[in-house]
Amino acid sequence: MTSAFLRRQRYLIDYTLTSLARRKGKSLSLLLVYSAIVSLLASVMLFTHALRQEAHTLLEAAPEIVLQRMEAGRHALIPEAYLTQTETIRGVSASYGRLWGYLYDPIIQANYTVMVSRDSPLTAMEAVIGAGLARARGVAVGDLISFPAADGGTFVFEIKEIFSSESELMSSDLLLISAHAYRALFSLPEGVYTDIVLKVRNRNEVAKVAEKLVQRLPDTRPIMREEILRTYDAIFSWRQGIVLLVLVGAMAAFIIFAWEKASGLSGEERREIGILKAVGWETADIMRMKFWEGMILSFTAFSLGYLAAYIHVFWSSAPLFAAVIQGWATLYPRFQLLPVVDGLQLATLLLLTVLPYTVATIFPVWQAAITDPDEVMR
DSSP states (O other): OOOHHHHHHHHHHHHHHHHHTTTTTHHHHHHHHHHHHHHHHHHHHHHHHHHHHHHHHTTTTOSSEEEEEEEEEEOOOEHHHHHHHTTSSEEEEEEEOOOEEEEEETTTTTEEEEEEOSOOOOTTTTTEOHHHHHHHHTTTTTTTEEETTTTOOOEEEEEEEEEEEHHHHHHEEEEEEOHHHHHHHHHHHHTSSEEEEEESSSSGGGGHHHHHHHHHTTTEEEEEEHHHHHHHHHHHHHHHHHHHHHHHHHHHHHHHHHHHHHHOOHHHHHHHHHHHTTTTTOHHHHHHHHHHHHHHHHHEEEEEHHHHHHHHOOOOTTTTTHHHHHHHSSSSOOOOOOOOHHHHHHHHHHHHHHHHHHHHHHHHHHHHHHHHHHHHHH
């Protein structure tokens, strides 16, 4: 019984492929438009999901809590005395002050992220820079690079190292210098930091430690790592929504096009159904044949579109809309995303693109199949 059913489906598929080959123009035009729309939608989903995963991976090593001092509702410098207060809170395994900020470069009209190195010992005249900064200024290891200082002077650094391309997503615009150079560059006095970083022994106690920080230092704001991750998720989801909104017009045009192609049988197709009925085909067989036709077209378009999206995102770094989803900046990073495919996202896209077209083919075929063959052929 099962063997006979499978043979029947194979014969129907063979006939469907032959029928599609006879209508090459219509089939190819639908396939191209279908694949293009699937490719655009899949590219947005793949790129956003891969960026989100990349951000999660990079932030896994981030500190559990970042403590900022607030003044008139704005982020202000935090005194070194606050560092001593945080070290005595139970559950905190380590804490240290950070120095970081932004520096505007009038040469290329871009902002750099300036940070003090804790792991790499640098002299007051040495710096480590990001690959994007190096490209923009046209410098290499060993070259000298200058930046405007807060007092109106100029600071000159020797480039000790350039960050690798693997970390460019986070380090493209980064300028890493010593604490002495940072304080001199921004005219920052001793005894203050930009913020304080805290490491917590038990992850389950992070919220409790944050609560104690606010009680002990009421003019501060603790930012937990989970909050940063949620912010990244919200930003990427928002930007993904913007791109998808732009594609709404194209999606609507495709839906109308696909519905017209699927639901509007041509005179040739109606005659074909009439002939099949006349030679003994059952209505159920005709509907199965058209079902397979819709499945073959839609699944082929989905496969081609998804493959094109995969190549576009993971081989070409999504040049069509990378600037919108990554964010607007002067120094765009160049990086290769790790291929990440979400099963739920794939299934959702499959249902939204394959199922509607396949279902749209059934009703008009059923109408033609139940009509008298003589009337259909006339």
